[in-house]
Amino acid sequence: MDGSGFTAVDGPQRNVTAVLSGAGDRAMVSYRDPAVEPPLGELVAAHRPRVLLLPILRHGAGVARALGRARAAGALVFMDCQDVPVALGAVRDVLAQVDVFAPNAEEALRLTGASTVEDAARVLAEVVGTVVVKRGADGALALRGKEFCALPAPAVDVVDTTGAGDCFDAGFVHGLLGGADLRTCLALAVACGSASVTGVGSSAAPTRAQAAERVSGG
Incomplete structure (x- = not known):
């Protein structure tokens, strides 16, 4: 494994997350030892990624500048939300x-103050090129x-929703990298997210071949 993108720390680094997953809700409680992380701009300049995928809604002037540089260098910037409690004006x-911005329905509604998910998507689309909810x-x-x-999502037996959003994002990005149209990207995302909930964690996430088969109806 290429470790050039890793950050080395002196001594053990505690990073623990407990997942509280039930039939109607899910929560995560995390603890992490303090660590100095390289600024996002430095990481972008050093690695020049083809895709910059941010799993959480990061904001601030420094983040905006770093993302602007990433796009200027040819990177596609994909951002999830992860329940960051901010209003649209702040970000x-x-x-x-x-x-591409990919919040869930609740996050989209809270960000925009809209009354429906469709209206929230339209508000966000005034700022972001592609909105996925x-x-x-x-x-x-x-x-x-x-x-x-x-x-729609296929009917599946849900075992664990942990990691479903990340698998959804991976499916959408996979479609983008392959030059797929918007509908196919969304279908791949739904296929990956739906499959992932049928196993513990993301253990049931599909391979590329399995995702393609689900999309084609095989």
């Missing part, structure tokens, strides 16, 4: 530097300019 400058058992929707699509 507008950062989201303007994001190519995860709707759990109801599937997902995507909006890019005037192009809109919504897909």
